[in-house]
Amino acid sequence: MKLTALFNKPRWQSRNASERRDAVARDQTPELIAELARFAREDDDAQVRLAALQRLADPAMAQRMAHDDADAEVRKQARSLWLDLLAGRHAKAPSVAERLRLLRAQEDPELDEHVANRATEAPLRQAALARIDKPSLLLTRALEDPDPAIRLALVERIDDEKQLERLAERARKSDKAVSRRARERIEALRIASGQDAAVEQRARKLCEQIEQSLRVPSAATLEAELIAQWRAVEALAPASLRTRFATALELIAAARAPRPPAAASSAPAVAGGADTASAATVAAPAADSEASADDAAAADLSANLIAQARFAASLDEAQAAQRERQQHQRALLHDLQQAQRDCAQALDAGAAAQAHQAKARTDALREQIEGALPGALQQALAATQERYAELARWQHWADNQRRRQLCEDLEALPAAGLHPDAVAAKVRDAQREWQLLDKVEGGSARVGGLARRFHGACRAALEPARGYFRKRQELREGHAAQVAALLARIAALPTDATDPALVRTLRQASADALRDLDRIEPRERKGLAQSLKDALRTLDAQIARRDDAVAALKSGLIAQAQALAGELPRGAAASARDLQARWREAGNGKRARDQAQWQEFRSALDRVFGQLDAQRAERSQREDEARNQALALCAELEAIASTEAEPERGAVTRIETAWNALRVDDAGLRQRHAAAQARLRDRAHARERARRQARFLTWQERYRLCRNAETGTGDDARTQWPQVAASDIASIALTQRFEQALAGQSRAAEATDAHRDVMVELEALAGIDSPAEDQERRRARQVERLSARMGGRAPSDAAHELTGLLERWSGLAPAVPALDLRLDRALRAALDALP
Numbered sequence: 001m002k003l004t005a006l007f008n009k010p011r012w013q014s015r016n017a018s019e020r021r022d023a024v025a026r027d028q029t030p031e032l033i034a035e036l037a038r039f040a041r042e043d044d045d046a047q048v049r050l051a052a053l054q055r056l057a058d059p060a061m062a063q064r065m066a067h068d069d070a071d072a073e074v075r076k077q078a079r080s081l082w083l084d085l086l087a088g089r090h091a092k093a094p095s096v097a098e099r100l101r102l103l104r105a106q107e108d109p110e111l112d113e114h115v116a117n118r119a120t121e122a123p124l125r126q127a128a129l130a131r132i133d134k135p136s137l138l139l140t141r142a143l144e145d146p147d148p149a150i151r152l153a154l155v156e157r158i159d160d161e162k163q164l165e166r167l168a169e170r171a172r173k174s175d176k177a178v179s180r181r182a183r184e185r186i187e188a189l190r191i192a193s194g195q196d197a198a199v200e201q202r203a204r205k206l207c208e209q210i211e212q213s214l215r216v217p218s219a220a221t222l223e224a225e226l227i228a229q230w231r232a233v234e235a236l237a238p239a240s241l242r243t244r245f246a247t248a249l250e251l252i253a254a255a256r257a258p259r260p261p262a263a264a265s266s267a268p269a270v271a272g273g274a275d276t277a278s279a280a281t282v283a284a285p286a287a288d289s290e291a292s293a294d295d296a297a298a299a300d301l302s303a304n305l306i307a308q309a310r311f312a313a314s315l316d317e318a319q320a321a322q323r324e325r326q327q328h329q330r331a332l333l334h335d336l337q338q339a340q341r342d343c344a345q346a347l348d349a350g351a352a353a354q355a356h357q358a359k360a361r362t363d364a365l366r367e368q369i370e371g372a373l374p375g376a377l378q379q380a381l382a383a384t385q386e387r388y389a390e391l392a393r394w395q396h397w398a399d400n401q402r403r404r405q406l407c408e409d410l411e412a413l414p415a416a417g418l419h420p421d422a423v424a425a426k427v428r429d430a431q432r433e434w435q436l437l438d439k440v441e442g443g444s445a446r447v448g449g450l451a452r453r454f455h456g457a458c459r460a461a462l463e464p465a466r467g468y469f470r471k472r473q474e475l476r477e478g479h480a481a482q483v484a485a486l487l488a489r490i491a492a493l494p495t496d497a498t499d500p501a502l503v504r505t506l507r508q509a510s511a512d513a514l515r516d517l518d519r520i521e522p523r524e525r526k527g528l529a530q531s532l533k534d535a536l537r538t539l540d541a542q543i544a545r546r547d548d549a550v551a552a553l554k555s556g557l558i559a560q561a562q563a564l565a566g567e568l569p570r571g572a573a574a575s576a577r578d579l580q581a582r583w584r585e586a587g588n589g590k591r592a593r594d595q596a597q598w599q600e601f602r603s604a605l606d607r608v609f610g611q612l613d614a615q616r617a618e619r620s621q622r623e624d625e626a627r628n629q630a631l632a633l634c635a636e637l638e639a640i641a642s643t644e645a646e647p648e649r650g651a652v653t654r655i656e657t658a659w660n661a662l663r664v665d666d667a668g669l670r671q672r673h674a675a676a677q678a679r680l681r682d683r684a685h686a687r688e689r690a691r692r693q694a695r696f697l698t699w700q701e702r703y704r705l706c707r708n709a710e711t712g713t714g715d716d717a718r719t720q721w722p723q724v725a726a727s728d729i730a731s732i733a734l735t736q737r738f739e740q741a742l743a744g745q746s747r748a749a750e751a752t753d754a755h756r757d758v759m760v761e762l763e764a765l766a767g768i769d770s771p772a773e774d775q776e777r778r779r780a781r782q783v784e785r786l787s788a789r790m791g792g793r794a795p796s797d798a799a800h801e802l803t804g805l806l807e808r809w810s811g812l813a814p815a816v817p818a819l820d821l822r823l824d825r826a827l828r829a830a831l832d833a834l835p
Helices: 003-007 017-026 030-042 046-056 059-068 072-087 096-104 109-118 122-130 135-144 148-157 161-170 176-192 196-215 220-236 239-256 273-349 352-368 375-415 420-440 449-492 500-515 522-567 572-586 591-642 651-662 667-711 717-723 731-742 753-766 772-790 798-811 817-833
Strands: none
Touching: 017 030, 017 046, 030 046, 030 059, 046 059, 046 072, 059 072, 072 096, 072 109, 096 109, 096 122, 109 122, 109 135, 122 135, 122 148, 135 148, 135 161, 148 176, 161 176, 176 196, 176 220, 196 220, 196 239, 196 273, 220 239, 273 352, 273 375, 352 375, 375 420, 375 449, 420 449, 449 500, 449 522, 500 522, 522 572, 522 591, 572 591, 591 651, 591 667, 667 717, 667 731, 667 798, 667 817, 717 731, 731 798, 753 772, 753 798, 753 817, 798 817
């Protein structure tokens, strides 16, 4: 090894942990990148392992280190990295499909909650939420998930009435669909549980709707739906409402019943045709008047019935409203007692957020309750209010501490050297947290100078980034100017442009510009997108016109080619080549039509050249017959030379005898025959060499299985060992070591002088360098080898010597991994060096 290489080792090979950690985190050498996984698994320093893991950002590695690493901080950071990778919050996160596969393969509630809260893709959040049954989390995601479909699906999974009430109230302004569906679920749950108030309210609403259809005709499907909904609550509805609904149905049926014939009972039948006609003529006015009277009577009856039904309904509604108001007040009083207990429990537990929520609910319920409260409840509310005021003061103090921390963090941003986008993101996060603190304190916080300090820190943090944002604005404006220039070029293009390449280039540029509109200010994108689409339509029209012209020209060439194929005059070959040149000059048109025309044109020319080929074939047939035998023999010899198996005995001799008898004069065939012979010789040599090396490769495979069993790194070593044929090299020693390893009796790995002696002899035999620490040992072994050779004690050949070294190595104790790596390298080199 050169001294320069010894003293100028790369930083990642340094013994200093801090220098090695810095190199692992920053250096870009390919050798280091290839070794990152090893650093993450094996380095002695925990920070080096962590730096390698963070740079790799491999999910499998992160998950394994989160469970198996010896250092608690590394396990914590690996766990955090694992969660961010699966949530898509890391720049090197795998694809959505891969993350879905990894998520479904885990049984980790914390991972499910993290992905449900933090994942950027809706399918990933949906898959995580499907595995979660935690009611509070389902409620939170039903309010906060960005995807409306996921929010509505989560409402269907909430079966607790109080949670649904909280969800409906909190989503009342932010998500009306969720709020409406939650209230529908509340009503359905109350009806299913048989609550009288809910059933009565639903029944009264159905009565009003069916009566509305009596006054204003509606579709039969709507009435059928109302009747079906009534059947679901009819058994539990009050008797007055059942009567009311039945009366409305009877009135609807009476109003839609067909009227009887007017003349049926107005006059008796009279015999004779003339008398009958006269009776009908006299009875017609009377029938009309009687029908009018019947209609009026029916209308009066309907009006009286409706009035009676409305009066009874109004009386029932007044009584029901009074009962409902009393029940509502009792329910509010019960809810107020529960809210007071919740607030007290939250205060006892020191849970500020729950205490705020319970206090707000207590105040809201108190405003809805009419009259005075029970004395015990008033005393409990007063005690809770006093404790809550104390908590609010402490929270205000704590919030101000957090506000000061936010100010300090923002004031440190200018010196942090972060990317401007990162600075802007941190400022936005701080502003959101500041607003949240104000919201938690109910808008009653008075921060005064802290607010001025905070807003000043925000401006100061953003000030260094303003240049970046101005530059980005300039780039966006520049890109917009490029698009405008492109549109101007397209507008200036003549309608009969003769340069198809220019037209297609402009079209490709327009399509690229349309895809890259995100590099332009959002407010300008819509107008530019429309302009680019219009330009694309214009260019497509020009391309279509030129394609039609090309197609017409090629149709003429096809006709000439077909005529040529039919006649085949003298000089047909030159005419066909001329047609091909003219076809190329015609240019390219529409791809599908071009291909169809080309097939037709080529078919005609193929017929021309086919006929010409037939003529030439007749002339050359006799010449080819003389070469067929030689070609067949040459091909047979090449087929034998191309196979790995040993040729049949006598096959090569027979071919050579026939070849020599032919006395081939063709230089190409002779060269081909010589090449096949050379390949035959090479393959024979390779087979012989493989037979000589087979025993060493078998030893290497058995040794690998033995080492896997000793180190416990190969779970299938026990099953693979019988499948590997026994080698004549150290078979007994390796078998003993393997059985000891399976029995748990293997010795610890060592790096003794005996190991190094064998290793330097093996490296010398292979002709490769030994490490610096073994150079002196190698020189000593070379002196001993020279002395043995001079004394006539040297091995007979290299294979015999290699066998002896491997037997010596097999009889030693297990070696350390570094020596095993050297063994593999030296054995490969020694096998390559064997003749």
